[in-house]
Amino acid sequence: MPRVKPTPEMEEEAEEVRQEVEGAGGAERAPDAADPGAGGEEGTEEEEKEVSFDELGLDEQLKRALRKKGIAKATPIQLEAIPLILEGKDVVAKAKTGSGKTFAYLLPLLHDLLKLSLEGRIRKPAPNAFILVPTRELCQQVYNEASSLLEFCTSKLKVVQVTASMSDKDITVALSGPPNILVSTPACVATCISKGIMRGSSIKESLSMMILDEADLLLSYRCEDDLKALIPHIPRSCQSILMSATSSSDVDKLTKLLLHNPFVLTLMEVGRAKDDVIPKNVQQFWISCDAKDKMLHILALLKFELIQKKVLIFVNSIDAAFRLRLFLEKFGIRSAVLNAELPQNSRLHIIEAFNARLFDYLIATDDAKTKEEKQTDKENKKEARVSRKHLQQTLDAEFGVVRGIDFKNVFTVVNFDMPPDPAGYVHRIGRTGRANKTGASVSLVSEEESSIFEEIEHMLQDIENKDTDCISPFPLLTKDAVDSLRYRAQDVARSVTTRDIQEARRQDIKNEILNSEKLKSHFEENPRDLDLLKHDKLLSNKEIPAHLRDVPDYLIDPKTKEASNVVKLSRAAMGIDKPQRRKRQGFKGGSGRSRDPLRTFSAEGKSRRRGMKDREGEQDRRKKSKKAES
Numbered sequence: 001m002p003r004v005k006p007t008p009e010m011e012e013e014a015e016e017v018r019q020e021v022e023g024a025g026g027a028e029r030a031p032d033a034a035d036p037g038a039g040g041e042e043g044t045e046e047e048e049k050e051v052s053f054d055e056l057g058l059d060e061q062l063k064r065a066l067r068k069k070g071i072a073k074a075t076p077i078q079l080e081a082i083p084l085i086l087e088g089k090d091v092v093a094k095a096k097t098g099s100g101k102t103f104a105y106l107l108p109l110l111h112d113l114l115k116l117s118l119e120g121r122i123r124k125p126a127p128n129a130f131i132l133v134p135t136r137e138l139c140q141q142v143y144n145e146a147s148s149l150l151e152f153c154t155s156k157l158k159v160v161q162v163t164a165s166m167s168d169k170d171i172t173v174a175l176s177g178p179p180n181i182l183v184s185t186p187a188c189v190a191t192c193i194s195k196g197i198m199r200g201s202s203i204k205e206s207l208s209m210m211i212l213d214e215a216d217l218l219l220s221y222r223c224e225d226d227l228k229a230l231i232p233h234i235p236r237s238c239q240s241i242l243m244s245a246t247s248s249s250d251v252d253k254l255t256k257l258l259l260h261n262p263f264v265l266t267l268m269e270v271g272r273a274k275d276d277v278i279p280k281n282v283q284q285f286w287i288s289c290d291a292k293d294k295m296l297h298i299l300a301l302l303k304f305e306l307i308q309k310k311v312l313i314f315v316n317s318i319d320a321a322f323r324l325r326l327f328l329e330k331f332g333i334r335s336a337v338l339n340a341e342l343p344q345n346s347r348l349h350i351i352e353a354f355n356a357r358l359f360d361y362l363i364a365t366d367d368a369k370t371k372e373e374k375q376t377d378k379e380n381k382k383e384a385r386v387s388r389k390h391l392q393q394t395l396d397a398e399f400g401v402v403r404g405i406d407f408k409n410v411f412t413v414v415n416f417d418m419p420p421d422p423a424g425y426v427h428r429i430g431r432t433g434r435a436n437k438t439g440a441s442v443s444l445v446s447e448e449e450s451s452i453f454e455e456i457e458h459m460l461q462d463i464e465n466k467d468t469d470c471i472s473p474f475p476l477l478t479k480d481a482v483d484s485l486r487y488r489a490q491d492v493a494r495s496v497t498t499r500d501i502q503e504a505r506r507q508d509i510k511n512e513i514l515n516s517e518k519l520k521s522h523f524e525e526n527p528r529d530l531d532l533l534k535h536d537k538l539l540s541n542k543e544i545p546a547h548l549r550d551v552p553d554y555l556i557d558p559k560t561k562e563a564s565n566v567v568k569l570s571r572a573a574m575g576i577d578k579p580q581r582r583k584r585q586g587f588k589g590g591s592g593r594s595r596d597p598l599r600t601f602s603a604e605g606k607s608r609r610r611g612m613k614d615r616e617g618e619q620d621r622r623k624k625s626k627k628a629e630s
């Protein structure tokens, strides 16, 4: 693929983006002259200091919850931020994806509240703390993390999440008490205040801490006006914390808007630009291929098992996601699709099921908007507000799969389509290599995407060693391996029509809406019942022909066999578990079908269910006769 020589504009833009993602620059407030300890900016070198949570003086009950999670040592951002937050300072913390920012604010917040509760000093007409995040998925994630940390606490701190999908009545019930911690989006809190569900005067009396998580994204989710509406109700004494994976003018804007003389923590590894933005434990690869051959290449990667599971595959449109899912399905490779069209319950469930290793391949669409589209969004802001309801029915504006979601144990991120900008690349790749785990990324780069690839490479380049490739050519996929699948892949790709895609997309939404409604209350009561719904079930009801399901041995060249074995061996060496497809969680007292209220549920209706049964029966019969033959 031809290399594009960076133009001065590209240099400038790359520098801008590098600054965005590196955490260069900082809050513009000067340190408080009267209190030199307060305010200021720290560029913290990431020395591998190993500090246990004991040394941070945290509550014993919280440490017990951490021990249960197998977490003993603080990450660098936790090490820096926790003491400052415990001292009552306003803090802006910028640290790369997956570095443990959530516990960096949750632990000191919960520690303080436990202490106040023990001393009987909790103020109560409204929540004591707001945690504001850009999306509903993140509300759920933060709520889960906070609840899990409180598992061993004897004083009952109440955490609730409130989102725009809840009715006013449900929100009123959730806020009655009131809770100690409210996890929500700025829009939802602003609505609660404007509707009088939460009184401004009560907030002024109670609120002692406000946290803005994923602050770099809050403004892009149209939160500015909502945050501004909140400001008059925040007491001056309220401690404010702002967490961000990247640095940008949006973060600075929020800092100025809401924080008082904050401490700015910028965690980076000095001198190696690429490590500033992509965790060093993630190996980045790329494959050059024609746009029309991308399906073929991903098929070869998955079929020959050349990349480690679990795999998160990013595409730029919902249609492309379903096309890929249908294509892979025809080769016996099951996957699920995560996109903004699905109801919230389904999205949460898909993420949880994937995290629990119930399936290995997830195809996701992120909010991959071009700069122009983002600009148009901004311009249409007023209009968008008016039609918010409509928007949520079609594409959920608060959805952001890439941003901030803590996917567990994703080993490989594949960019089937390249993201529209370098910041998007950083956020996508940040879904692997979390909490210092090993990870890899593979980007399929077509001729048309060469300039964005160049931009990304340029941004990642080691400042001191410009010739070193940050993204290496993927070494395990040979031309022979690709060619061995070429004709089958082309045939199958042709057979997936636009109509099939529309049908699959419609069917998937229909299933998920039914699932979502039916399962809503059940999942509220039994959040751990993950495997009741399979999101990777077959979209097509046609039997997969054996010649597509199993690649004949003679087609696999020796190099590919060797590569596949290396991947398998390293997988075994790393002790990566097999998927726990059948493992059941959360049910007490046996696994009998009758005890499980959802076993009888099918989104497909009776006749289809019967059809499925027939197919399963047919498959069983076939298996039996195969056994008999052998």
Ligand SMILES: Nc1ncnc2c1ncn2[C@@H]1O[C@H](COP(=O)(O)OP(=O)(O)OP(=O)(O)O)[C@@H](O)[C@H]1O
Pocket (backbone or CB within 6 Å): 071, 072, 073, 074, 075, 078, 095, 096, 097, 098, 099, 100, 101, 102, 103, 244, 245, 403, 404, 405, 406, 430, 434, 435
């Ligand atoms: N001290 C620790 N040791 C080991 N694992 C940790 C520690 N702290 C947090 N983790 C785990 O690391 C993962 C990533 O943490 P978290 O989601 O807070 O990252 P983040 O910095 O907020 O990332 P992003 O910017 O992408 O949202 C989580 O699974 C979390 O449970």
